[in-house]
Amino acid sequence: MSAAQIEFFWDSASPYTYLAATQIEQLAARHGATVRWRPFLLGKAFEATGNRAPASVPVKGKYLFGDLQLWARHYGVPLKFPSVFPVASLGSLRVACALPEADVARWAQAVMHAYWAENQDIGQPQALAQIATDLGLDSDALLAKTQTPAVKEALKANTDEAIRRGVFGAPTFFVGEQMFWGNDRLELLDAYLGGRLG
Amino acid sequence: MSAAQIEFFWDSASPYTYLAATQIEQLAARHGATVRWRPFLLGKAFEATGNRAPASVPVKGKYLFGDLQLWARHYGVPLKFPSVFPVASLGSLRVACALPEADVARWAQAVMHAYWAENQDIGQPQALAQIATDLGLDSDALLAKTQTPAVKEALKANTDEAIRRGVFGAPTFFVGEQMFWGNDRLELLDAYLGGRLG
Structure with missing residues (x-):
């Protein structure tokens, strides 16, 4: 079998997507798999x-607020709940669509970290x-490109494809057509790639 | 520190509760902790x-149906989606409230396995x-006892307490007042009991 590819549907507005984004490349590397970072509009x-955001149930939102901190400690990554939430992630996702494939992962990681x-x-x-500038990219050219029909259409196409394939939340991963939803499914994704869920 | 106690709020109608129920005693044993099995009415x-059942979003329900099978394979436990679903779990929970504390775990495990x-x-x-008979219990006396006000009240009290403490789904675990919601939080519960979440 050739090396597996993990498709990773991400929206920078989603905290569990940020958490998963800090882990997915190492997870993939353990299995010799690659990650294709695919921006989409979760909303x-x-x-x-x-479907609706989990925090639309108040007591659930309160629990998840603490849960995010536990995961961050578990992974050993920083997490500070942003003062602007929810955020307009559209621009950051369009930038991802404007970049060459090889730059998307580091863009996604940088923008979610920010x-x-x-x-x-x-x-x-x-x-x-x-x-963008901090990543050594030409920020003027990049932001101009986010206003082109081709880039807008690329994000829309990703979103439409995600919905067609059954995505209802984020993060969502695919290996072939096997879908995994949630940062809390990295354990299953890892077992799947390791051939232990056959 | 004395041995930790895990309070486990369970409703036999919940498939993720069944999955967690197959794992929790081993997890607790790894940390020298004990499990207090607390029946409650998830509805x-x-x-x-x-909150609402996840399958109330159709595409989510479809995904979770497959997800349950992946977890069952991951744990190496049987799971066959029941032909009667949802089920009236009230009687099974009242039996748990009618039993001496020492018998609740094996009752819960047996009824969820069934x-x-x-x-x-x-x-x-x-x-x-x-x-009950298969467990060597006096089934006639036990079922009669489920109709007593004391048993009905015990289940109601557990449910009220769960809600007061922030429970909105199942399975839910507490270590002291630290809450963990979901079979997919056993990883965090394990890290917490291991002192790795500071």
Whole structure:
């Protein structure tokens, strides 16, 4: 069998996606697998499926707030709940669609770190420009490109495809057509790639 | 520190509770902890909190159906989705409240195995009577006791307490006041008991 590919549908607005994003490359590497980072609009998937953000149940939101901190400690990664939440993630996702495939992973990781660990408002173009510059990218050209029909369409196509394939939340991973939903399914994804769920 | 106690709020109608029930005693034993099995009515917690069963979002229900099978394979336990679902779990929970504390764990495990692995309709008193008999319990006395006000009140008290402490789903675990929701939080519970979440 050739090396497995993990498709990773991510939206930078999702805290559990940030957590999973800090782990997925190491997980893939353990199995000689690759990760294809696929930006999509989680809100559209909620709309299309009738799903809703977990914090829409108040007592659940309160629990999950603490749960996120436990996961961050478990992984040994920083997490600071942002002052602007929810955030307009559209721009950050369009930047991902404007980049060459090889740059998407580090963009995604940088933009989610900025939002979920450094409390930067990634809904602001200036914040995105600074992150791009820090990564050595041409931020002016990149942000201009996010306004082109091709880039807008690419994000829409990813989102439509995700919904068509059964995505209703984030993060969502696929290995072939086997879907895994949630940071808390990395354990199963790991077992699956290790051939232990045959 | 004295040995930790894990309070385990369970409702036999919940498939993820069944999965967690197959794992929790070994997990506790690894840490020298004990498990207090506490029956409660999940439906009442849904009502009180505005939470709802995950399968109320159709595409989520479809995913979770397959997800349950992956977890069962991951744990190496049988799971056969029951033909009667949802089931009336009230009787099975009242039996748990009628038993001496020392018998609750094996009752819970037996009744969930009957429903989730053997497709028995545990909403039927005859099924409960047979499970009790197989465990060497006096099934007639036990089922009679489930009709007493004290037993009915004990289940209601557990349910009220769970809701008061923030329970909105099942399975839910507590170590002191630290709450863990979901079979998929056993990983965090394990880390917590191991002192790795500081």
